[in-house]
Structure formats: C-alpha cells, structure tokens
Amino acid sequence: MNGRLPECPAKARRSVAWPLPFGVLLPLLLAGRLLAAEPAPLPEDPALDRRVSLDLEAYLPKVVAALAEASGVPIAVDEHLRDSSLAVFVSEVPLRAVMRAIAATTTFEWKQDEAGTYRLTAPLIVPPLMNTDRLIGSLAMACPREIRPPVGVGPPTETERQFAYQPAPMGAVYSLLPSALLETIEEGGAVPFTKLPRAAQALLRDYRNDQARAQLRNILSPRWYVPAECLGLQLMAPAQGGHWQVRIKREPSPPPEGAPAAAPPEAQWESAEYIPFQPLRPFGAFQPTARGRTVGQAAREAARKAGVSVVIPADYGEAAGEPTGETAEAMLDSVLPEGLKSSAGQFRWQQQDGVYFLAYVGSRSEPLASPALERARKALDARLPAEYRQLLALNIGMAYYAARGPWVKLWATLSEEQRQPGEPIPLPALSREQQSLLYVGLQARMVLEVWARLRSSLGGELQRCHVALHFGYRGDFFGRGLGFPRTLQVLHPSTDAKDAGEVLLITGQVDGQPPILRLLPADDTALRKEADLQVEEQPLFAVADQLAQILEAPVVTEAGPPELKLTANYQRRPVRLLLHWLERRTGLQWCKRDGVYVLAAPVPPERVAQETKSILNRLSPPPQPVGPGQQPVQFGDIRKVITEEDRMLFAAGDVSITKLSAGLQEAIRHFVAQHLASIIGTLKPDLQLLERLGEARLRLAEQEGPPGRPGNYRLELEIPGELSRQFYIPKDLAP
Structure with a gap:
C-alpha cells in the first residue's frame, strides 16, 4: 500500500476473536511435518561418509550440534526451525544417512553455504505490508458466497465467537435415519451421503457452512486490530529464558453510576498474539507434551533392542506403547500411537542405509480437490501480492514456518535495550520499519488461517462422502472409563490415486444414545x-x-x-x-472381569438402582469422632501435624502411609473421606429423584439461542420443597 502503515480502526472494533485454536492447527502442522517428500540429494562429500553414533532426544539445535561434534563436519540449522524436536538413536552409520533421515522426517532441506557448513533450512517469506482494512475485505471476497463472513458489521459477540466451534448435530442426524440405514451403520457399514434423508443432508450441509462462516468471521476480526497506541511488544518470563508477545492495552471499565469517588484504575495490557518465532527460549532441554514416556524415548529403546538406527519426531502428544514384535519394523511400529501405526494406512517405516524413519504416505496434508476450493484459491491469488502466492503454494505445515519471516527480520532490528524484559513497548515507540514488520507478521498469520479454514471447509464434496459410525482409535481426548463414545463421521474418499484412504470432514458424538x-x-x-x-x-x-x-x-x-x-x-x-x-445379534452384553471377556444377559435396571442405592449407603463415611472442643484436622492444615521425620521420609522418595506419624495419617484419611463424601453428596439427590419420579412436578421452559441458531428447552423436575433438577434439550432434538 505504497509503504503506508495500516490504518487503525475505531475503538469500537477492539473486542475480537482469537485465531484458529491449537487443536485445529496441530493436525495441519503434524501432517505437513511428516509428509514423505523426497529430500534433495546431498553432495558427494567424503566427510559425510564418516560413521557416527548418537542417542539423544532434543530440539534440532542440540541434535545438529551433537552430530557436528561426533563427525567433525560443520552442521547447523536455521534459527526459525529451532523449536522442532527429534529423537535420534544411531550406531555407527554414515552421517549422510542420518542427515537424509532428518530431512525426510522434518521435510526441511540441507544446503551447503559458501563456508562449507551444511545447514538444515526451510523457506522464509516476508510479504509486503498491506492496508489491513483492504486485506480483510479481499480475504472475505475470496470466500464463496455460502460461507462469506460479513465485513464492517463490528466484531462478533462472545456468544457468536463460541458458536464458531459448536459440535456437529450428529444426534439429530442419527435420529433422522430410517431403520435400514441405522442397521447398516451400527454393523460397521457406510451410508452414502446421497442416501441420507434430505433433512439430514441439509443439517450437515448447513453445519459445515455455518461453522466455516463463523470461524472466518473470527479470523477476520483479529484481536490485534486495535488503535496503534493500544498495540505493543513485550518480552516476558525472563526467568524461563524469555518469550515475546504482541500485547493489546485494554481501557478499564467505567465505575458504576453512583459509586464512591476513587482513583481511576489503570489500563491493562493483555496477550493478543503468540509470536511463533521465539529466539530467547532455551530449546536445548526437550519438554514433551505427552504424559508418560514419549514416542521418541520408546522408539530409541526399540531400536536398541532390534539393533537398528532410528530418527523420529520426539513427541506426538500421546504416551508411547511398549516395544514388542519379531522384526525391527514391528518393534518400532508397536511404540506408536494407534493412528500412526502402519496398519492405519497413513504412515509407514522406511529404511535407508540402515536408518529407519517414519514417512507419511497419504495425501491428507494436502487439501481435497473441489471446484469450490480451486475457485477460492484463484480468487486469493488474484487479490494478494506474489509473496502470498508463494506462501499458499507450500504445504500448509511448511507455510507456517515460512510465515515466520517477518518475525525473524523484526527480531534482528531490535536493539539490546528493546530486547530487555519490562513493560510493553507501545507501537508508536518502534521504528517505522519495526512497525511495518510487526503488522506484516500479523497479516501473514491471518492470511494463512483463512487459507487453512477454506481448505477444510471447501475441500471435497459432500455428494461424494459417506456416513459411518467410528469404531477405531480415539486417543486419550475423551478420557478413560466405561463405554466408547458413539460418534458419527462424514468421510470423503482420498483424491490421491496412491492413497486409498479416507479423509474426515465432519465428526461428532451422537447425543441421546448410549455409548458403544x-x-x-x-x-x-x-x-x-x-x-x-x-x-x-x-x-x-x-x-x-x-x-x-x-x-x-x-x-x-x-x-x-x-x-x-x-x-x-x-x-x-x-x-x-x-x-x-x-x-446386537445376541441381545447380550459384554463386560470384563479379571481379564475375562464375558457376554451375558444385561442386568435389569431395577436391580442396578437397588444395588447403587445400597452401595452409596455403604460408602457414606460415618461422622468422624472428635473430642470435646476438638476439630478434625483438615488437609489444608497439614503443616500443623507433619513432623520433621515425615519430611525426611518424603524427601527420600515414595513412602508407605503406615510409616508416617499418626497425626499425618489421620489428616490424609480425613481428607480422602471428605472427598468421597462430596462425590456421594452429588449423586444421592439424583438417585432420590429417580426413586420418587412419580412425585415430581415437571415444567418446560424455552430459552433463546444465539442469532440464527435454535435455542434450548429447559426441563425442570421438582419434588416441592425437597429436590429439583434441570435438564437442557436442544430444540433441533426436541420432539
């Protein structure tokens, strides 16, 4: 826009939405990182044939430094890739094979600079600065009419922002299916989308469009779009190595009318945007997100047992399995989460020069082809500068790395004084170049999020999809317990001739139905x-x-x-x-007792209710006996009863409760009993209400929903003067 900084909107446009949540971006990044791209060949350098050994799980800078030390070959990594982590276990293999496995695993590329250093690199793109209003308008106009978000109507309300991530109406879809189709999907079959009742087709089509429109509106009302004096840059948490954020300043709310006079509250700075490039964070010590042992740790153990070498991303956010199997590939496969195993069809182990690495063999990181998506891409290309066309042509995971370009340049322009922790640096206090780079970084992120949303909303055609119940792996997201969530999915056949798999378009739990x-x-x-x-x-x-x-x-x-x-x-x-x-075929019911799978007749509900009441009564802890003028010790008062001997026992490691002092034992027992009593206290009213349901009075009240969406019915059950409960029924599920 001829070098001018973006014009800031009026204060009325301050309250805006967050970008796509991490749960939406993670699959895109993960798929992009694991795409089985053929790495560029390394030069015929005899130094790369030196054999190296390494057993390490760390971020890339530490992995590359260790390989350089082991081989004597100068190796480095681009600064903007330093937060990628790898697990490496190699034993006396050529350095060339390890470097090739790292490139294939990360999809980054090795290049040799003029000084002879081999550098692991990836594209960095710095688009030109645009007027933010015009950019938002251009992005909105590139969206098809059926999902185009409104522009210029103010930011979405909190309710509208939350609506952008409402679950799919799979309960309503399930209830519309005739018995023949229900029989098909309950026994593992698939029903073509075109065979669904028209009302069910309309529900799914409207849901997909409504969610896309609402999320695009959130993206195009970014949180950082505030007056320049309300935008700042801040270095935070220096004790942990430091990270920097884009911050926004919120003016305090005016005091209520008639309130006593007081000093006016100060404006507060809030987080607006996490900067993906973090040059200060200490990325040497790996910090996994998974609970328990990471995939990297388990893969290194499997490689040691099998006598092979392996390179693999260190952490998938899920705990790893135990290495089992007859062959090296089977042992490596056994440690992976279910969705990554070879049997799932998306990934497979490859081996070159004795080094195993996990390769993505599907095409799910690329969008499903569709005429609507092709038109949207052409519209974006026509409305955006050439640098954005380069950015959108990349694999989506690689594009997010490339979009770090403005932040890398901005960091290089900051003075030592600006890099010190302290109060936010207001935008007007930055140089014109720094202001421009900050806005470019924010704009590039917004463009990528729009493109990611269009890919998922327009990729594929519902007419080619089918609907099926999900019986496969779900991970730990839905927690542990009895019963597998009954989930309905809309699946699209892959458009890649080499991949016979399916791509998930819509998924949601079937409300009102028991688990599987x-x-x-x-x-x-x-x-x-x-x-x-x-x-x-x-x-x-x-x-x-x-x-x-x-x-x-x-x-x-x-x-x-x-x-x-x-x-x-x-x-x-x-x-x-x-x-x-x-x-289903027998009318019997599975359960598991002491490792034995038992198929038997279901227990009658009357017996379950009686046994539940008896168990709850037996579990209710009796009143704790206390002496005159005494109070039972609360767990929060542990400092009153813990002894120095107790502290020494805890410092030494795990300890049996019988070795603790009598006062501390009693405090712990009382705490557990109180916790149990609180749980039972929440269950008893429901059980009593169920037993006396014939005495209850019922009342049905209507509640309005957000604009354009149905609300709820509130069903109130009350035994006058004793018990009451409320249940909410979505209007689209109500009879």
Missing part, C-alpha cells in the same frame, strides 16, 4: 486392534472361540438360543466393532 460396549473400558488396547472375522451359520460358542484367539484372552458367553446361527464377513476391522456386532 458401555460396560467395557474405552481405553482397552485389545479393542483397538484390527482383525478378520468370517463366519457362516456358526453357533455362538464357535464365534466366541474365534474372538478369544483375536483378543488373546478368555471369552465366556451364555448359551444362546439353540436356533441362533451367526454370519459375518469382516476384514481388517476394529475388534470393538466385532464385539458390538455380536452384542
């Missing part, structure tokens, strides 16, 4: 496996024998009706589906 296998643990690893089951006119005991071999555990069943004959043909399907099919 509701008495089996949701995180039972045996149910995640895939297996074949082919039976024809077989009795129940014969099918149970096959399942026992698949589960590698005993299976006990009630004797089914003598006339019951079972037929099924499942190939490479989750074991959870096989058990669910048998439940």
